[in-house]
Amino acid sequence: MITLQEVTFAYRASQPLFQGLDWHVAAGEHWTILGPSGCGKTTLLKLMAGLVMPQGGAVRVHGQSLTRPRPGTGLILQDYGLLPWSNAWHNVALGLKIRRFLWARWHPHPTRGSPAHAPRTARDCGGLV
Numbered sequence: 449m450i451t452l453q454e455v456t457f458a459y460r461a462s463q464p465l466f467q468g469l470d471w472h473v474a475a476g477e478h479w480t481i482l483g484p485s486g487c488g489k490t491t492l493l494k495l496m497a498g499l500v501m502p503q504g505g506a507v508r509v510h511g512q513s514l515t516r517p518r519p520g521t522g523l524i525l526q527d528y529g530l531l532p533w534s535n536a537w538h539n540v541a542l543g544l545k546i547r548r549f550l551w552a553r554w555h556p557h558p559t560r561g562s563p564a565h566a567p568r569t570a571r572d573c574g575g576l577v
Contacts, residue, residue: 449475449510450496456504457495465491469505490525497523 450473458464465488494500498514507514
């Protein structure tokens with residue numbers, strides 16, 4: 449569960465991207481953030497991950513205020529987080545491997561790709577993703 453309450457955020461002295469933003473994402477809900485370049489989509493994700501802090505209001509995950517990045521939160525931004533020479537499975541598996549969520553038996557073979565018994569859903573990974 450993620451809650452943004454009266455969140456205000458601006459970069460330096462510019463106009464606020466968000467002012468008094470309220471938003472609640474309940475457990476199990478799926479959302480899509482759409483908008484033109486520069487409208488604040490990435491900033492919103494960074495706020496929810498604790499990578500930037502609001503100037504006003506609060507961001508809470510499972511009822512706890514974010515005061516720093518959460519070790520249990522992963523954020524991969526397309527432009528900077530993906531390895532362009534790698535495939536989708538390897539890009540996702542890298543984050544899970546770094547956080548030790550994938551066991552060695554799930555690690556894909558470098559040339560054959562994903563093993564037949566590799567996890568296909570978050571539930572297959574023990575709900576850790």
